[in-house]
Amino acid sequence: MSSTIAPRQVTKLSPLVRRVTQDNPGPMTGSGTNTYLVGKESLFVIDPGENTDEHMDALMRAVDRTPVAGIAPSHAHPDHWPLAPRLAEALRTITFGFKAHNGYSPMSTLSDGEVVRGVDWSLKVLHTPGHVSDHLSYLLTEEKALFSGDHVMGWSTSVIARPDGSLNSYLASLERLVTMDIAVIYPAHGEPVYQARARIEELIAHRNLRTRQVLEALHAGLDTAPAIVRRIYTEIDPRLYPAAVQSVLAHLDALIQSGQVIIKHQSASPFLSIYALP
Ligand SMILES: [Zn+2]
Structure with missing residues (x-):
């Protein structure tokens, strides 16, 4: 940057x-x-x-x-x-x-x-x-x-x-x-x-896009947060990889809350938990 x-x-x-x-x-x-x-x-x-x-x-x-x-x-x-x-x-x-x-x-x-x-x-x-x-x-x-x-x-x-x-x-x-x-x-x-308003709207749109991408990844059969990260974040600084996993997990949390995703297997490490469409 x-x-x-x-x-x-x-x-x-x-x-x-x-x-x-x-x-x-x-x-x-x-x-x-x-x-x-x-x-x-x-x-x-x-x-x-x-x-x-x-x-x-x-x-x-x-x-x-x-x-x-x-x-x-x-x-x-x-x-x-x-x-x-x-x-x-x-x-x-x-x-x-x-x-x-x-x-x-x-x-x-x-x-x-x-x-x-x-x-x-x-x-x-x-x-x-x-x-x-x-x-x-x-x-x-x-x-x-x-x-x-x-x-x-x-x-x-x-x-x-x-x-x-x-x-x-x-x-x-x-x-x-x-x-x-x-x-x-x-x-x-x-x-x-x-450009305050434009930037805030852009951030909202970005999150909505990510939510759609997470759902698409689940549709495609990917079922863990790291697998979804590898599909969505194609070019990522390796130092930001943990942050990207956290971000995908946050999207999965929200999708679970709204009933659009379920946890098939909950692991102590969220990296190993298995997710699915209901
Ligand atoms: Zn902070």
């Missing part, structure tokens, strides 16, 4: 939004974790990232002496939250999150529809489960900007992290965003997405 994103630099994206990208690029993180600083007179930090001295220093420099109203990982995955407690202590502020989860214990919890306010900004909290159950997105009202975490990205589709993640929740969270007036999406990985 080519990108103009350089780690540790402060990039001003709009009057109220700055980005500092962590130096942790990889197959699952793209160009690295984007940390966003929202506001001018007071700040809110979204997705502080992994706990490294380099990123800590970069964020402390970017914040300078501006008061910080809070720090909020979009969700408790290890490339999003671990720097939060340390940064909060240094900046004398509090950490937020949907719930205690996956090793992360926010000092304050947020629920869907709540609004967090600073001197010159207001962020509406949106619970957007699917990638994982504790995923929050934030809508910056003043700029119609959505901080989408791992829920919507421009460079990649989201992994449904089973068993905590769910395809049906993910699709419901996307359907909800389609109805909203969003001018720009700032994802936790990759560049801003300015």
Whole structure:
């Protein structure tokens, strides 16, 4: 993936939004974790990232002496939250999150529809489960900007992290965003997405296509998740293979829920479970 994103630099994206990208690029993180600083007179930090001295220093420099109203990982995955407690202590502020989860214990919890306010900004909290159950997105009202975490990205589709993640929740969270007036999406990985609605619709269509492909594979007699992955994902980076299996399993889960697929043999390893059409 080519990108103009350089780690540790402060990039001003709009009057109220700055980005500092962590130096942790990889197959699952793209160009690295984007940390966003929202506001001018007071700040809110979204997705502080992994706990490294380099990123800590970069964020402390970017914040300078501006008061910080809070720090909020979009969700408790290890490339999003671990720097939060340390940064909060240094900046004398509090950490937020949907719930205690996956090793992360926010000092304050947020629920869907709540609004967090600073001197010159207001962020509406949106619970957007699917990638994982504790995923929050934030809508910056003043700029119609959505901080989408791992829920919507421009460079990649989201992994449904089973068993905590769910395809049906993910699709419901996307359907909800389609109805909203969003001018720009700032994802936790990759560049801003300015065609917000088109991108969300594209992601929904992509999942519907995958569901059809999984059903077609079952029709063709393939009956395990790895076999289905080999049929559907013809050109795949081997490092992304486990994520592809997870994705196919998430589709199978949803198809089982709706009665379109059955489990013929349930194995302790989902890679070995055998699926069939009813
Ligand atoms: Zn994640």
